[in-house]
Structure formats: structure tokens, C-alpha cells
Amino acid sequence: MSDADTRRLDRLSPNKIEIIHNRQNKKCIYCNRPIDIKLQRGIHWNVEHVIPRAIFKWLENILPKKDNDKLFKLITSMDNLALVHYKCNIRKDSYIPSEKELKELKVSTNVINKYIDTLNKTNEYIQQYYDIKNRVYSKQKCKCFICKKRTTFKSAVIRRKDSNIPRIESNAMVICTQCNSELHISKYKKRVDKRFI
Ligand SMILES: [Zn+2]
Ligand SMILES: [Zn+2]
Numbered sequence: 033m034s035d036a037d038t039r040r041l042d043r044l045s046p047n048k049i050e051i052i053h054n055r056q057n058k059k060c061i062y063c064n065r066p067i068d069i070k071l072q073r074g075i076h077w078n079v080e081h082v083i084p085r086a087i088f089k090w091l092e093n094i095l096p097k098k099d100n101d102k103l104f105k106l107i108t109s110m111d112n113l114a115l116v117h118y119k120c121n122i123r124k125d126s127y128i129p130s131e132k133e134l135k136e137l138k139v140s141t142n143v144i145n146k147y148i149d150t151l152n153k154t155n156e157y158i159q160q161y162y163d164i165k166n167r168v169y170s171k172q173k174c175k176c177f178i179c180k181k182r183t184t185f186k187s188a189v190i191r192r193k194d195s196n197i198p199r200i201e202s203n204a205m206v207i208c209t210q211c212n213s214e215l216h217i218s219k220y221k222k223r224v225d226k227r228f229i
């Protein structure tokens with residue numbers, strides 16, 4: 033993602049955040065517990081992309097510009113956003129929900145339909161993303177790159193081996209959810225340390 037795109041994401045206005053907060057009754061769409069947006073974003077809560085940004089990030093260097101722009105618009109649209117707790121955000125990560133799973137979310141049908149609509153509109157890109165993930169997963173013989181334990185395709189998370197190199201297939205690994213949350217915790221600790229210590 034370019035710097036300009038990252039800035040566009042960070043600039044989500046307080047007004048838009050409030051609209052999202054209200055449409056989900058001020059509760060997290062994953063755990064149904066209240067979210068206080070007065071608490072610090074990025075520590076207590078986060079803006080969640082229900083259809084994950086990972087799809088965009090992994091296809092960014094592959095897709096023609098026209099498709100790239102279309103996908104970016106869909107993923108960052110209000111129709112694909114939610115407010116969730118920081119921990120719920122980490123737990124969900126780049127998991128791609130099915131239509132059935134979206135229907136089980138604790139929000140109004142109106143909001144669920146927006147997510148389902150995004151899922152359908154991004155479907156061809158999701159397939160391309162799964163193709164990359166599948167090749168990496170097969171190459172690793174269905175095992176986590178870090179702990180080497182067997183992991184299911186659906187729950188495995190695709191990550192960069194080297195975060196200084198772009199998201200290209202040769203720099204991709206798939207890891208289990210356990211190893212992924214440990215990676216997140218170490219990153220989270222670093223971020224908290226920087227702010228408070
Ligand atoms: Zn939550
Ligand atoms: Zn693992």
C-alpha cells in the first residue's frame with residue numbers, strides 16, 4: 033500500500049467513526065461487548081476491515097491498476113468497516129469470513145448485508161488471494177512455517193517472512209493462529225512500550 037493510501041485510512045473522520053459506532057449499537061461486532069470510543073484507538077479498539085485488507089495488500093503488486101483501485105475502494109468502504117476491540121481485531125486478523133459466519137454477527141441485518149455485499153463484490157479477488165496462499169501452504173506441506181505443526185488452510189495466516197521486503201509470493205509464509213498471535217503480542221508490546229515507557 034502506498035503512503036497516500038495509508039494516510040487515507042488513518043484519516044477516517046470522527047464523524048464516520050461515530051456513524052459506524054452507532055449502527056452497531058456501540059458494541060463490538062465480534063464479542064458483542066460495549067466499545068467506548070473515547071478510549072484510545074489502537075489500544076482499546078480499532079477500525080476493522082471485515083473483508084481483510086490482506087487481500088488488497090497481497091494482490092497490490094499483481095493486479096492491473098484499474099482492479100487495484102476497485103479492490104481498494106471496496107475494502108476501505110464504509111460498507112466493509114466495523115469497530116472492534118483491539119483483542120478481537122487481533123484474534124480475527126486476516127481471516128476471511130464466509131457468508132454464513134457474517135450472518136452470525138451480532139449486528140443488524142442491514143449492516144450484515146453490507147458485509148455480504150462486499151464479500152460478493154470481492155469474490156474474484158479473494159480467489160486470487162487464496163491461490164497465492166494455497167501455493168505457499170502446499171509448498172510448506174500444510175505445516176506452519178514457524179512451529180512446523182499441521183494447520184488447516186482456512187485458519188492459516190499468510191505473512192511476510194521479511195517485513196522489509198514487499199508482499200510478493202517468494203517472501204510469503206503461512207503460519208498457524210497460535211504463532212500469529214505470538215507475533216502480534218510481541219509487536220503490540222513494542223508499540224505499548226514506545227508510548228508509555
Ligand atoms: Zn470485542
Ligand atoms: Zn505455528
